[in-house]
Amino acid sequence: MAGPNDSCKGSVEGRVRRRAMAKDGAGAADPAAQLPQAERAYRRIEAAIVTCALRPGSFQRIQDLAALAGTGRTPVHQAVSRLAADTLLDVLPRQGLLVAPVELGRCRVLLGLRREVERFAIGLAAARATEGQRSHMRHLAGALRAAGDTLDLADFNAFDTRIDAVVLEACGEPFLENTLRPLHSVFRRVGWIWHGLATPGPDPAASVSAHLDVLDALADGRGEAAAAASDALVDLVGRMIDGLSLGAPPALLDSRIERY
Numbered sequence: 001m002a003g004p005n006d007s008c009k010g011s012v013e014g015r016v017r018r019r020a021m022a023k024d025g026a027g028a029a030d031p032a033a034q035l036p037q038a039e040r041a042y043r044r045i046e047a048a049i050v051t052c053a054l055r056p057g058s059f060q061r062i063q064d065l066a067a068l069a070g071t072g073r074t075p076v077h078q079a080v081s082r083l084a085a086d087t088l089l090d091v092l093p094r095q096g097l098l099v100a101p102v103e104l105g106r107c108r109v110l111l112g113l114r115r116e117v118e119r120f121a122i123g124l125a126a127a128r129a130t131e132g133q134r135s136h137m138r139h140l141a142g143a144l145r146a147a148g149d150t151l152d153l154a155d156f157n158a159f160d161t162r163i164d165a166v167v168l169e170a171c172g173e174p175f176l177e178n179t180l181r182p183l184h185s186v187f188r189r190v191g192w193i194w195h196g197l198a199t200p201g202p203d204p205a206a207s208v209s210a211h212l213d214v215l216d217a218l219a220d221g222r223g224e225a226a227a228a229a230s231d232a233l234v235d236l237v238g239r240m241i242d243g244l245s246l247g248a249p250p251a252l253l254d255s256r257i258e259r260y
Helices: 009-024 037-050 062-069 073-085 104-128 131-150 153-171 174-197 205-219 223-247 255-259
Strands: 089-092 096-099
Touching (some): 037 062, 037 073, 037 174, 062 073, 104 153, 104 174, 104 205, 104 223, 131 153, 131 205, 153 174, 153 205, 174 223, 205 223
8 A cells, every 4th residue: 555645645544544433433333332431532542543543743632532532522631641651642732632653763662672571471371361261362363364365454453452452361460451552552553554554565464473373372371382472473563663664654654744
């Protein structure tokens, strides 16, 4: 998929926004619809940031985020506080809310942190997972395989989110969730840009395969194999960052660059 430039900025932004909103949906089909308003606002805004429906480097208003989230302003203020703590939004006094640009140098630093923390979490999950959680992992792996070539990027992101959730649940340690959840969001956005917006759009098969390796090893309780698969997945993300650094249009990472 071609990246945005001055002549097609509107079409690309509209396309990614429509894709994200179509996947988000409304009513019973939307898993966030039944959540408390603050959590619903957080998840919908986070998803829009990750999928670049809210473009890196763009300014947003509370009223626009409330319309996106389908809630009032108070839940959005609560969501904004969380997203700022996650470093996905910057709250700038007298200027507004800035969707954090994608800073590739910072991503490399955070990837090193993710490698160490996730390796620990994977080992803990392999040791602590209940039979029900292992069954859930096998179910996710089977569904991911069954999707095959019909899997699009938004569907893969949904799988990725569910995989992260079951792994963190198996860990049984809230501190790990609070540490890894924002890191996962940061790198899910990197993956979305790499697979969905970079030119040419790379084949996501390697990402799917790496996730399956992690799931299979965890489901079988093979801690060392799961940790090695996790390291391989982190290495894959590192190659995505390198690829974006070498060839991505700068405006994909910070839309303010288009002004100059």
